[in-house]
Amino acid sequence: MGYQTLYRKYRPQTFAEVVGQQHVATILRNSVQQGRISHAYLFSGPRGTGKTSVARIFAKALNCPSAKDGEPCGTCEICKSIATGNAPDIIEIDAASNRGIDDIRDLREKVHYAPARFNYKVYIIDEAHMITPQGFNALLKTLEEPPAHAIFILCTTEPHKLPLTILSRLLKLEFHRLPLEPLAAHAQKIAQQEKTELTRAAALELAKLAEGSVRDTISLLEQAMAFTVERIDEPQIDELFHLASPEQIVDLAVAVLRSRKDEIAHIAEELILSGRDPERMLLELASALEKYLLNRAQLRAALEARDLPYCDVTDDQLVAAVSECWEASSHLRREANPSLLFRITLYRIAHVLARAQQAALGRPEESAKAVAPAKPAAKPPVPEAPRATSTSESTPAKVVKKEDAESRGRSPSPPASELVPEQPAAAQAFSEAREAAATPSPPTEAPPLFSAEGKPQEAPAAGNEQQIPQEKGASSDADIPASRSKESGELPQEDAQTDPRWEALLDSIRSESITTFCLLFEGPEPEVKKQHLVLRFPDRLRFFSQLLRQASNLRVLDHFVKTHYGPEWVVDIVNEAPGREAEEAERAARDVLDLFPGSREIELGQ
Ligand SMILES: [Zn+2]
Incomplete structure (x- = not known):
């Protein structure tokens, strides 16, 4: 035969x-x-x-x-x-x-x-x-x-x-898809009969890739055996099928849950450069987050293994983060730049988690600066509530100490779930976070995750851009609503926000390019002004506005503005002048811009 x-x-x-x-x-x-x-x-x-x-x-x-x-x-x-x-x-x-x-x-x-x-x-x-x-x-x-x-x-x-x-x-x-265990055991049995050693971890990786299919498990094993005959271990499987290792996925999950953009950037960069598949990574990340949802002890173990304090996240926040990964992964195949969408998705989840925790606490995030003795805190400290969940074991004092030492701008407060009842639905948690993100920030707010390059632009750039004439530091975000309503053209501010054309525009863009949609979803407040759609990005979202100005995103945006508003309409992307945290924002922006060489070029070209 x-x-x-x-x-x-x-x-x-x-x-x-x-x-x-x-x-x-x-x-x-x-x-x-x-x-x-x-x-x-x-x-x-x-x-x-x-x-x-x-x-x-x-x-x-x-x-x-x-x-x-x-x-x-x-x-x-x-x-x-x-x-x-x-x-x-x-x-x-x-x-x-x-x-x-x-x-x-x-x-x-x-x-x-x-x-x-x-x-x-x-x-x-x-x-x-x-x-x-x-x-x-x-x-x-x-x-x-x-x-x-x-x-x-x-x-x-x-x-x-x-x-x-x-x-x-x-x-x-x-007939049903098979669970991982019997699939992995089957692969190991076949490998043994073929005189190949297949480690259990490697067999589980194969089973995961095969998504419940016996046939796929065996043909993946066959591919692996063509690669190496005597012994197949997990790193070989990861290498062969361009998988991120479970450790790397946990690193990523931890960085996202702790909203550490520099860590996210570092890990994502490493994974992308080594040819890992963004779609699969998002699915793996979703599955890691789901595990934490079902078993907080795993999250605690992951953090302890990395010598990090426990970070409490609510079930709703985890559910929302998992759905976000799934949603983005389903769009990745159609995206021209999947690695960019991969990174934006990670930042978005981290950003929204940070915001949701803030919203759950019912107060703006306080920076280290804001609670410094020289400047009295705007609100009395939130009283410590009795411990509500069995998952919250790390003491608030421990959290404060470690966070202070290693972070800037994170709220030194007890975990959110101890203070606030869990929100009814994941969707609501996300939309609340979205609202919180859209609300003009009080002057004491710390530079958020996405604060970007702090310098006001010197001159209007070529193309569909304009600059509002504000001196650096002359106005804080809190002043903006008043001045804006005076400027508004055809519609007052409230009407512009609920403008059905804007909703329709977002829907169209969502189905065309999820990357462009992501940049619009979180940030800008739309205004209409004599056949101009003005998208005003708060300074903390300047980075998003820069990505939106890239040709591929601008093309999609412009197309649908003309579709939903009219053929004569143009888009103006406007950055609000930076607030008083300009210096820190600039530093944060440099970190972010380092991740995106493309956006650096745009910056220089402005
Ligand atoms: Zn017979």
Whole structure:
């Protein structure tokens, strides 16, 4: 026999050998044993979960003269001929192929011929959802009055595409994706038989990649074995399939949850440069955050292992962060610049988490400067509430000490969940954070995560930009609403914010470019002014405004402004003058700009 793929070589030959799907195997074995055979079956489930393999085993069990307790012997001539695909009475049809269409058309005629050698003629129709309407008609007529010797097994990944008239005549059996453990164990067993050592961690990585499919697990193992034969460990799998290591993902999760933009930037840069796939990384990150959601002890362990204080996040915040990862990952494949979207997503989650925690505390984030003795705090300190959750074990004092030592601008307060009841829904937590982000900041506010380059622009840049004439430090963010309402043109400020055109614009941009959408979602307040859509970015979001000015984003924005507002309309992207934290903001901006060489060029070109 020539070369066989591992999947074919290790295809199960008996019900007992089937990996997972024991519910299906048991039903079929019992039905053979008890002689209660239905004439038509539907095997539905994800690809690679063993539908056609089980169909063949069932065909064997129906025909094997030495079957015992419904299990085929696997050694008789009949079993062997079915295993090698040489049994004339087992008819496998691929409904997706041209040949398959003809086969189904012929089926009605040929089904009445008695089996050549076997008790049963078994029709295994793969990709059954691809059967043509004529094919379904032919099949329906046959299923209405099936010959006693004919058994039909329809296999499909998309059972909802089958006509109800057909579905109602089938006995339905569902195949499931396999959990990681049995998949990994199966991969290890095969590797062992192939005289290759596959570590457990490596096997789990393969199983994760295969997303519940036995076939994919085995073909991934085969690829790994082509790469290295004697011993396959986790780093090799990560290298081969461009995966971030679990450690790197935990590093990233911790940095995001602690809203550390410099750490996020560093890790993201490293991962992207080493060719890791952004989409998979976001999914891995989502899965790490989900683990923390279900088990805070894992988060605590991850932080302790990195010698970091415990950072408390609410369930809602974690749920929102997980959804954000999923949402962005689903857009990555269509994005021209997936690594940029990857990084923006990380910053956004970190930013929104920081904001949500602030909003939950019901007060602006206080910088170290704001609580310094020279400047009395604007509000009395929030009283410490009794411990509310079992997850909050680190003492507030410990948090303050460590945070002070290593961070700037983070609120030295007890974890949020100790003070505030959890918010009702993740979506609300996010929208509240969004509102908080859009609210003009009081002067004492610390430079937030995204504060950007602090210098006011010297002159209006070429293109769709303008600069509001404000001296550096002459106005704080708190003054802005009053002066702005005077400037406003066609619509007062309140109307502009709820302008349905703006909502429609955001919707359109969201479906066109999630990167552009991300830049607009958090930041600017739209104003309309004589066929100008003015997007005013607070200074802390200057970095977003710079990215928005990049040609690819500007093109999308301009296109939809013309669509939703009118062909004569133009966009003005405006940066508010920096507030009194300008120096610190500038420092923060330099950190961020270092991550994006592209935006540095834009900066110089202005
Ligand atoms: Zn047999």
